[in-house]
Every structure is written in C-alpha cells, then in structure tokens.
Amino acid sequence: MILINLDYQARTPIYEQIVSTIERYVALGVIKPGEQIPSIRELAANLGINPNTVKKAYDILENKKVITSLSTKGTFISKQIDKVLDNRKTEEIKKFKEQIELLKSLGIDKEQIIKLIDKD
Amino acid sequence: MILINLDYQARTPIYEQIVSTIERYVALGVIKPGEQIPSIRELAANLGINPNTVKKAYDILENKKVITSLSTKGTFISKQIDKVLDNRKTEEIKKFKEQIELLKSLGIDKEQIIKLIDKD
Amino acid sequence: MILINLDYQARTPIYEQIVSTIERYVALGVIKPGEQIPSIRELAANLGINPNTVKKAYDILENKKVITSLSTKGTFISKQIDKVLDNRKTEEIKKFKEQIELLKSLGIDKEQIIKLIDKD
Amino acid sequence: MILINLDYQARTPIYEQIVSTIERYVALGVIKPGEQIPSIRELAANLGINPNTVKKAYDILENKKVITSLSTKGTFISKQIDKVLDNRKTEEIKKFKEQIELLKSLGIDKEQIIKLIDKD
DNA sequence: GTGGTCTAGACCACG
DNA sequence: GTGGTCTAGACCACG
Numbered sequence: 001m002i003l004i005n006l007d008y009q010a011r012t013p014i015y016e017q018i019v020s021t022i023e024r025y026v027a028l029g030v031i032k033p034g035e036q037i038p039s040i041r042e043l044a045a046n047l048g049i050n051p052n053t054v055k056k057a058y059d060i061l062e063n064k065k066v067i068t069s070l071s072t073k074g075t076f077i078s079k080q081i082d083k084v085l086d087n088r089k090t091e092e093i094k095k096f097k098e099q100i101e102l103l104k105s106l107g108i109d110k111e112q113i114i115k116l117i118d119k120d
Numbered sequence: 121m122i123l124i125n126l127d128y129q130a131r132t133p134i135y136e137q138i139v140s141t142i143e144r145y146v147a148l149g150v151i152k153p154g155e156q157i158p159s160i161r162e163l164a165a166n167l168g169i170n171p172n173t174v175k176k177a178y179d180i181l182e183n184k185k186v187i188t189s190l191s192t193k194g195t196f197i198s199k200q201i202d203k204v205l206d207n208r209k210t211e212e213i214k215k216f217k218e219q220i221e222l223l224k225s226l227g228i229d230k231e232q233i234i235k236l237i238d239k240d
Numbered sequence: 241m242i243l244i245n246l247d248y249q250a251r252t253p254i255y256e257q258i259v260s261t262i263e264r265y266v267a268l269g270v271i272k273p274g275e276q277i278p279s280i281r282e283l284a285a286n287l288g289i290n291p292n293t294v295k296k297a298y299d300i301l302e303n304k305k306v307i308t309s310l311s312t313k314g315t316f317i318s319k320q321i322d323k324v325l326d327n328r329k330t331e332e333i334k335k336f337k338e339q340i341e342l343l344k345s346l347g348i349d350k351e352q353i354i355k356l357i358d359k360d
Numbered sequence: 361m362i363l364i365n366l367d368y369q370a371r372t373p374i375y376e377q378i379v380s381t382i383e384r385y386v387a388l389g390v391i392k393p394g395e396q397i398p399s400i401r402e403l404a405a406n407l408g409i410n411p412n413t414v415k416k417a418y419d420i421l422e423n424k425k426v427i428t429s430l431s432t433k434g435t436f437i438s439k440q441i442d443k444v445l446d447n448r449k450t451e452e453i454k455k456f457k458e459q460i461e462l463l464k465s466l467g468i469d470k471e472q473i474i475k476l477i478d479k480d
Numbered sequence: 481g482t483g484g485t486c487t488a489g490a491c492c493a494c495g
Numbered sequence: 496g497t498g499g500t501c502t503a504g505a506c507c508a509c510g
Contacts, residue, residue: 008310008311008313009308009309009310011131011499013493013494013495014494014495015494015495024222024225027225027226027227028225049495050494050495051495052494052495053494053495056494056495085226088226089223089226089227089228092219092222092223092226093223093228093236095219096219096220096223096233096236097236099212099215099216099219100216100236100237102144102212103209103212103213103216105144105147105148106147106205106208106209106212107147107209108209108213110237110238113216113237114234114237116213116216116217116220117220117230117233117234117237118230133499133500133501134500134501135500135501159481159482159483160482160483160484161481161482161483169501169502170501170502170503170504171502171503171504172501172502172503172504173500173501173502175483175484176500176501178483183303188369189369189482189483189484190368190369190482190483191368191482191483191484191508191509191510192481192482192483192508192509192510193368193482193483193510194481194482194483195482195483251371253484253485253486254485254486255485255486264462264465267465267466267467268465279496279497279498280497280498280499281496281497281498289486289487290486290487290488290489291487291488291489292486292487292488292489293485293486293487295498295499296485296486298498309497309498309499310497310498311493311494311495311497311498311499312493312494312495312496312497312498313495313497313498314496314497314498315497315498325466328466329466329467329468332459332462332463332466333463333468333476335459336459336460336463336473336476337476339452339455339456339459340456340476340477342384342452343449343452343453343456345384345387345388346387346445346448346449346452347387347449348449348453350477350478353456353477354474354477356453356456356457356460357460357470357473357474357477358470371484373508373509373510374509374510375509375510409510410509410510412509412510413509413510416509416510
C-alpha cells in the first residue's frame with residue numbers, strides 16, 4: 001500500500017499532491033520501474049477521496065510518462081523512468097538555485113549557506 | 121515608485137505576489153523602515169489592478185507587522201522590522217534544508233550540491 | 241443555524257461583529273470543535289449581506305485559528321481550539337482589570353465594585 | 361500642559377481620543393472645574409495635529425457640558441461638572457457589567473471574578 | 481487624498 | 496456546492 005499524506009488546507013490541489021508524492025517515491029526507489037501501483041478505485045478508497053481525483057493524478061503521471069495504464073491489467077511504473085527522473089532533477093536544481101538567491105537577498109552570504117549544507 | 125512584476129498565469133494570487141515582492145524589497149533594504157509606500161489607489165493604478173486587491177495585500181503585510189497603515193496619512197514600512205526579517209530568514213532556511221533533502225533523495229550528494237552554490 | 245445579530249449603526253464593522261459572535265459561541269460551547277459552520281454563501285444569505293463580508297470574517301477567524309476552511313468541503317471549528325480560548329480569556333481579564341481601574345478613578349471603591357458583581 | 365497620547369492606528373478617531381482623555385483627566389481630578397485648558401491652536405501644535413481635529417473634540421466636550429468656551433477669554437472646565445461625571449459613571453458601570461457577562465461566557469464564575477478584583 | 485467597509489457579481493478550481 | 500480571487504464601484508470618516 002502506498003502511503004500518501006494529504007493536506008486539505010494547502011493551496012496545492014489534492015491531485016497534484018498525489019502526483020508529486022508518487023514521483024518522489026519513484027525517485028527514492030520506494031516504488032520501482034515496472035511495479036504495479038493501486039487501481040484508481042483502490043487508492044481513492046484508501047485515501048477516502050473521489051476516484052475522479054485519483055484519475056486526474058494518474059492522467060498527469062501517464063502524460064509525464066511516469067506510469068503506464070494497461071487496461072484490464074492495471075497501472076504500472078514506467079520502465080524507462082530515467083529520463084523522467086532527469087527532468088525532475090533539472091527542475092529541482094532550478095528551484096534550489098532560486099532559493100539560494102532568496103537567502104542571499106536576505107543577507108545570508110555564500111559561506112553561511114555552505115555551512116548550512118555541511119551541518120546537515 | 122515600486123516595481124512589481126505580476127504573473128497573471130501563476131497559481132500564486134496577485135495579492136500574494138505583491139506581499140512577497142514588498143517583503144523582498146524590505147529585506148533587500150530597497151525600502152527602509154519608516155518609509156512611506158504608495159497608497160492603495162496609487163499602486164493599484166500603477167499595476168492596472170483593482171484597489172481591493174492591493175488592499176488585501178496591505179492587510180496581510182500589516183498583519184505580519186511589515187507595514188502599518190495610518191488612516192488619512194498613508195502606509196509605512198514598520199519601524200521595528202528586524203524581528204520580522206529574522207522570522208523570514210528562519211523560514212527560508214527551513215525551506216532551503218528541505219530542498220537539500222529533496223535533492224539528496226534524487227541522488228545528488230553533498231559535494232555536488234556545494235558545487236551548485238559555488239558556480240553561482 | 242447560527243444566530244447573529246448585526247448592528248449596522250455601530251462603529252464596529254459587520255465582519256468584526258461576525259468574528260466576535262462566532263468566537264463567543266465557540267467559547268460558550270454552542271458550537272463545538274470539529275463542527276461545521278454555515279458556508280460563506282449560506283451565512284451571507286441568512287444575514288442578508290454580501291458573501292465577501294462573510295469571507296472577510298472567516299479569513300480573520302482562520303488567521304486566529306478558530307476555524308479552518310477546506311476548499312470544496314466547507315468550514316469547520318478548529319479541533320485544537322483550547323489554546324485560542326485561553327488566549328481569549330487572558331485578553332478579556334486584562335480588559336476587565338483596566339475597567340476596574342477606570343471605575344476606581346471615577347471614585348468607585350473596591351467594595352462598591354464587588355457589590356456590582358454580586359447583584360448580577 | 362496636558363499630556364495626551366494619540367494612537368493613530370486605532371479605529372477610534374483622534375478627536376474622540378482627545379475627548380475621552382480630557383474626560384478622564386477631569387474625572388481623576390487632574391484638571392479641576394473652572395480651570396483653563398489650552399487653546400485649540402496651542403493643543404493642536406503640541407500634538408502635531410490639525411486644529412480642526414481639536415476643534416471637533418472641544419465642540420463635543422462643550423456639547424457634553426464638560427467645558428465652556430468663552431470667546432476671547434479661552435476654554436474652561438465647566439464648574440458644574442458633577443452631573444457630567446455621574447453620567448460617565450453610569451456608562452462605565454454598564455460597560456463593566458457587560459464585561460462581567462463576557463467573562464462568565466468564557467467559563468469564569470463569580471467567585472473567580474471577585475478574586476480578580478481583590479488581588480488588584 | 482487616505483485608508484476602510486461593503487455591495488454586486490463574475491469567474492475559477494476542485495471533486 | 497464549496498472556498499478563493501478579482502473587478503468595478505459606491506460610500507464613509509478623517510482631517
């Protein structure tokens with residue numbers, strides 16, 4: 001079973017929270033290429049939400065080639081997931097650089113930032 | 121005049137874009153404690169948006185103690201802005217650390233992360 | 241249905257009257273933690289006022305952590321309302337003590353003040 | 361010189377803050393019946409505000425028979441101030457009783473309230 | 481002219 | 496149907 005924490009108060013819609021959680025699990029290797037994931041109805045029941053919402057998340061993931069749906073057989077993590085992960089990396093690195101600029105604008109210099117990473 | 125770039129396509133609402141832009145200007149020292157900022161109507165006219173939207177942004181900033189509004193006098197950057205900025209720093213550092221964890225989960229190690237900063 | 245009496249002549253704005261009425265109902269236990277309150281539109285219709293005004297009241301209550309709004313689901317009294325109520329008590333006791341000082345400054349002594357309470 | 365602290369952020373207008381401060385000083389005996397108070401222009405200059413604002417405050421005080429303006433001579437605290445003070449007392453006692461009801465609605469009972477006064 | 485309140489009403493995403 | 500955003504615009508008190 002996939003553990004997905006939903007935040008109903010967040011501005012981020014539920015379907016997007018599902019998308020990014022599954023992407024993160026794939027990136028972390030928690031779910032592996034070729035592995036089957038829950039059906040729309042099953043996941044919807046587990047999360048106590050509307051199946052349409054899960055459907056929307058799966059549609060997006062399929063569009064991003066993270067999963068593939070084989071009708072009657074079920075839904076699976078795409079086998080050629082590497083390119084997907086590379087795109088994800090590029091995105092996150094971009095965000096990271098923006099965050100660095102923000103810290104600098106708050107008066108935190110490069111040396112202090114590096115210390116933050118080292119302490120980690 | 122305050123330069124604020126609005127992105128009408130973004131999920132982030134206009135009023136929030138105004139809030140964070142002004143916060144950033146304060147953090148950068150572009151606008152100083154005690155300094156007057158444009159009136160609601162003036163900024164609304166400059167940005168081509170409705171005064172109510174600017175009002176909402178100013179309400180949030182006042183709530184955060186970044187600005188203070190004096191009826192009939194105008195709106196001013198709060199004189200005791202330091203604590204606000206400290207809180208902001210703490211928040212952003214927290215986000216930064218989360219972002220680092222995310223990068224690690226994508227298989228980017230500490231050395232590579234530090235390189236990202238140095239190149240900057 | 242929540243009973244809210246509005247005074248349109250008062251200096252206190254409508255949205256603030258809504259805020260304090262709901263706070264009082266929560267304090268009195270008339271509305272319980274976790275309980276759903278009327279939707280913005282419904283309350284606005286009941287009170288014969290504009291939904292934006294109710295929205296503003298709900299925004300303030302959410303900011304004070306008295307309620308929490310879940311998009312598409314509705315608005316609910318916060319489950320961890322106790323701390324909020326404690327703060328409220330402290331505030332009101334402070335006001336009460338100021339009021340006592342005022343009465344004393346008008347020449348009413350402690351014994352007379354206690355009589356005022358006992359008659360109640 | 362009369363010491364008046366103005367709060368520009370309060371919802372209460374400046375002229376009303378002046379009214380209630382002078383009333384309080386009279387009630388406290390800081391200013392005595394028959395005593396002269398500053399001219400409109402003088403007080404306005406001291407407070408750094410518009411003379412019209414002080415004028416409005418003095419008009420209200422004169423209407424309440426707290427002061428009397430003798431053109432060319434100046435402005436004086438009314439000699440028959442007792443009835444004024446009595447009205448004030450009645451008002452404040454009314455507020456006090458409302459505050460007691462509020463405390464009760466927050467779950468503080470009569471015994472606890474009396475303790476609050478005794479500790480004072 | 482300034483901030484503050486409120487109405488009327490449109491449009492949106494979400495589910 | 497629900498909350499959220501935004502516009503257009505009126506009216507108010509204050510000074």
